[in-house]
Amino acid sequence: MHVENLTLAYGADAPVVSGLTLEIPAGRLTAIVGPNGSGKSTLLRGMSRLLPPQSGQVLLDGDDIHKLPARELARRLGVLPQGPVTPEGITAAELVSRGRHPHRGLFGRLTSEDDAAIEQALAAVELTELRDRPVDQLSGGQRQRVWIAMVLAQGTAHLLLDEPTTYLDLAHAVDVMNVVHAAAHTSGRTVVVVLHDLTLAAQYADHLVVMGAGAIAAQGRPADVLTAERLDEVFGLKATVVEVDGAPVVVPDRRLAG
Amino acid sequence: MKSRTVVLSLLFAVLAIAVALLSLSIGTSKVPVADVIDVLLGGGRRGQRLIVLDLRLPRVATGLLVGIAFAVSGALLQTLSRNALASPDIVGVNSGASAGAVAVIVLAGSGGGNISGFAGQVGIPLAAVVGGLLATLTVGILSIQRGQVDGGRIVLIGVGVAAAANSLVAWMLVIGDVNDAGRAAAWLAGSLNSREWSDALPVLIALAVLLPVAIMFNRDLSAMVLGDDVASSLGVRVARIRLLLLIVATVLAAMATAGAGPIAFVALVAPQVALRLTRMERPPLVTSALLGALFVVLADLIARNGLGWLHFGPYELPVGVITAAAGAPYLLHLIGRQQKGR
Numbered sequence: 001m002h003v004e005n006l007t008l009a010y011g012a013d014a015p016v017v018s019g020l021t022l023e024i025p026a027g028r029l030t031a032i033v034g035p036n037g038s039g040k041s042t043l044l045r046g047m048s049r050l051l052p053p054q055s056g057q058v059l060l061d062g063d064d065i066h067k068l069p070a071r072e073l074a075r076r077l078g079v080l081p082q083g084p085v086t087p088e089g090i091t092a093a094e095l096v097s098r099g100r101h102p103h104r105g106l107f108g109r110l111t112s113e114d115d116a117a118i119e120q121a122l123a124a125v126e127l128t129e130l131r132d133r134p135v136d137q138l139s140g141g142q143r144q145r146v147w148i149a150m151v152l153a154q155g156t157a158h159l160l161l162d163e164p165t166t167y168l169d170l171a172h173a174v175d176v177m178n179v180v181h182a183a184a185h186t187s188g189r190t191v192v193v194v195l196h197d198l199t200l201a202a203q204y205a206d207h208l209v210v211m212g213a214g215a216i217a218a219q220g221r222p223a224d225v226l227t228a229e230r231l232d233e234v235f236g237l238k239a240t241v242v243e244v245d246g247a248p249v250v251v252p253d254r255r256l257a258g
Numbered sequence: 259m260k261s262r263t264v265v266l267s268l269l270f271a272v273l274a275i276a277v278a279l280l281s282l283s284i285g286t287s288k289v290p291v292a293d294v295i296d297v298l299l300g301g302g303r304r305g306q307r308l309i310v311l312d313l314r315l316p317r318v319a320t321g322l323l324v325g326i327a328f329a330v331s332g333a334l335l336q337t338l339s340r341n342a343l344a345s346p347d348i349v350g351v352n353s354g355a356s357a358g359a360v361a362v363i364v365l366a367g368s369g370g371g372n373i374s375g376f377a378g379q380v381g382i383p384l385a386a387v388v389g390g391l392l393a394t395l396t397v398g399i400l401s402i403q404r405g406q407v408d409g410g411r412i413v414l415i416g417v418g419v420a421a422a423a424n425s426l427v428a429w430m431l432v433i434g435d436v437n438d439a440g441r442a443a444a445w446l447a448g449s450l451n452s453r454e455w456s457d458a459l460p461v462l463i464a465l466a467v468l469l470p471v472a473i474m475f476n477r478d479l480s481a482m483v484l485g486d487d488v489a490s491s492l493g494v495r496v497a498r499i500r501l502l503l504l505i506v507a508t509v510l511a512a513m514a515t516a517g518a519g520p521i522a523f524v525a526l527v528a529p530q531v532a533l534r535l536t537r538m539e540r541p542p543l544v545t546s547a548l549l550g551a552l553f554v555v556l557a558d559l560i561a562r563n564g565l566g567w568l569h570f571g572p573y574e575l576p577v578g579v580i581t582a583a584a585g586a587p588y589l590l591h592l593i594g595r596q597q598k599g600r
Contacts (some may be wrong), residue, residue: 050487074493081487085340087539094539101481153273154492 001026001158001190002097003048006056008046015054016042017214024207028193029184031201031222034211035235039182041082041162043211047192048079048160066105073101080126080147080154082163092146093131097119099153121153124187125179141172146177159183165200173197177204194217198250202226210234223248263545270548275553278322281559305566306460320453320517321558321577322551323461324525327514329550330472331526333532333541334507337479338500341409342592345526349416349496349518350393352520353423355512356446357391359425363442364434383460383516390512393419394504408444413546448521448578450558454490464513468506469547475499521554521578523585528553530592557581 005060008017024029034040034150045051047106058065078099086095087225099121112116122128125145130138135146143247144164150157159182165173181204195201198214200209202222209219210226211247212234218225226248231237238253263274282294289297289306296302297310346352362381372461394532401411415441427446431439444451478499482487486496513523528550529541557580565573 048491050490070490070495071493074491077491079491080485081420081491083485084488085483086484087483089537090539095484098481098492104477150488159277225489 001060001061002194003043003047003173004057004059006043006046006058007041008051009054010042010051014037015214016242017046017055020215022209022216022219024192026190027188028190028208029181029204030190030196030207031205032192032196032209032211034195038211038234039214040211044079044160044162044192044194045081048077049073050079050081054108063205068215071102074156075152076156077158078151078154078158080151080161080164082166084147086143086147088136089134090136091132092127092135092138092149093122095146095176096153099150099155100176102154114169117153117155117179121149123180124152125149139172141168141175144172144176148176148183152183157189157227159189159191161191163194163196166196172175173200178203196251198226198231199248202248202250224253226250260536260538263538264495266532266535267542267545267548272598274322274325274548274552276557277559278318279553281311281318284563285309285314289530301424315455316455317450317456317558318555319455320458320461320555322448323458323465324518324521325551326339326459326469326547327465327510327517327550328521328524328554329532329546330469330543331507331514332550333529333543333546334472334479334503334510335525337483337540338503338507339409340410342530343413343414343589343596344416346390346507347520347522347525348396348420348589349412349485350419350423351390351508351511352515352525353420353427354393355390356520357423357426357430358385358387358392358512359516360430360442360446361385361389363445364430364438366396371414386516387509387512389423390508390515391505392539393423394508395413396509398504408421415493425569428463430589434498444576445519447576448519448581449576450518450554450561451576452573461513461517464510465499468510472503472506472543475490475503478571479503479540498515500518519578522582523555523589524550524553524581526592527581527585529564530588553581553584557584559564 003020003022006017006020007015009015030046032040032043042051044090045082046053052066059229060076065077094117097110101108108180122131126147127142127145127149136142138146148164164180165176170178180191180193185190205222207219208218208222208225210230216229217234218251223243223246226241228239229240231239231250240247240251242245242251243249279291279294283289283291287309289310293302293306294310296451297307313426335344335346335349336342359382362385366381397416398414400415401408431442434442478494481492481494482496489496528544532546532549533541536545554577560578561575561580565571565575
């Protein structure tokens with residue numbers, strides 16, 4: 001996936017992202033981090049056609065995503081946006097089956113291929129046992145995994161996830177990130193995930209993109225990118241970065257009163 | 259479709275047909291159900307054929323058709339707005355259509371309370387559709403906020419638009435000829451009284467054209483209930499399909515209103531009851547349609563004969579009175595549920 005000179009804005013407002021160029025490594029997990037308002041979620045929306053660009057283009061294996069037919073794009077690029085609506089009473093399996101939408105005909109029933117993709121997706125997020133449970137009765141972490149299974153069932157080679165760990169406690173966030181990591185490393189998908197938590201991003205990402213004020217501040221291996229100087233410069237955060245298991249861990253400096 | 263949905267749909271279809279047969283049979287002159295079936299199959303005596311085919315069948319057929327049209331319209335609007343209260347009878351579509359139709363009845367009326375010729379055949383349905391679309395457009399434009407449409411806003415603004423349209427209707431009734439106004443007032447209660455084939459036909463045509471469109475986009479609706487962003491990334495052209503289905507829902511409700519008056523609560527109640535019974539995550543179109551048909555013919559059977567059964571004499575009520583009596587408590591129940599959900 002390649003982003004070329006992309007400028008994104010909401011309506012007539014000033015651009016949130018301007019002239020951004022980015023190469024996403026294939027078959028790897030890329031994490032985008034940045035302070036609030038740095039444009040990381042906007043960039044993901046621009047990469048997924050949820051937000052039409054003012055200028056520039058997004059190429060998917062060489063094809064401009066804005067020139068592909070909607071259904072074809074949906075068979076190649078899966079997106080989990082922020083704040084999806086969980087309809088009251090829908091079961092996990094039923095929700096996951098919606099991911100097959102771009103593969104289905106007008107009236108056709110689910111094919112054995114569809115069923116296999118749904119089962120595989122439920123197994124990947126370890127929710128096969130809860131398949132017939134209404135999603136609104138699941139825990140926050142399980143619910144988020146059902147949504148990820150929905151995009152996995154879509155069977156796309158590329159996956160964009162917008163803050164899938166928000167509102168989750170650390171244990172559930174780790175569950176979700178394990179699933180996301182496997183999507184890249186076990187199934188060979190190209191995965192881009194926007195994250196809030198720097199340490200979580202650094203632990204799982206192969207490629208880390210740090211955004212600041214609508215542009216890329218740094219990118220590369222997490223250990224190279226996430227330094228104390230950069231955190232100060234981009235986030236305005238005084239912190240110590242220690243390394244655990246080859247990946248950087250951010251420990252914020254305390255500023256205690258008195 | 260899940261087997262539960264199929265079973266319920268079949269059940270409602272059978273019940274609707276049974277009540278329709280009963281409705282063809284019961285009345286001031288009773289025709290046994292066996293004879294009704296005989297007449298429908300082309301047999302029967304001349305007197306019976308007159309009563310069943312010419313007097314009662316147009317009314318029952320209109321009832322079935324407007325029940326389907328109102329229910330599908332309600333199911334579509336409730337799904338598109340993700341709000342149970344956003345049915346055409348609540349958010350002003352029926353009121354807009356009524357204002358259009360009353361304008362034709364009162365302004366183009368002969369003063370004798372009857373409209374004949376072109377104005378009656380084409381004018382009322384057309385004016386109803388224009389009025390309904392204007393109401394939908396107004397509600398749509400006013401409820402968009404920063405490009406997003408919020409279900410709660412739709413209901414509040416819709417209630418306002420309905421009130422505006424209703425006051426327009428009241429004004430026309432005041433300025434109109436007393437006979438025209440009288441006819442309009444009876445029609446406004448939602449009545450199947452003395453329906454003719456010319457009342458059923460526009461609804462039938464609207465259903466024949468629009469129902470397949472709605473069913474064609476049924477699966478896209480399944481994606482759209484997951485939110486606009488999710489639906490778009492599943493390849494659904496959300497804005498285009500929403501606009502198309504809004505028009506479909508509006509025209510269905512407007513044509514049904516033109517055919518039988520703004521029969522209250524069918525569009526609200528039928529999809530919601532079908533939703534609860536099928537345990538789906540959105541009102542099922544076909545099941546709602548069949549339940550809507552059943553609701554209207556049953557209500558009309560009661561409206562036509564209820565006072566007689568209670569020995570109040572041979573008076574008929576407008577069908578809308580019965581649907582309102584059944585639907586209003588359900589509306590209160592739904593509002594209570596939404597308040598609790600907040």
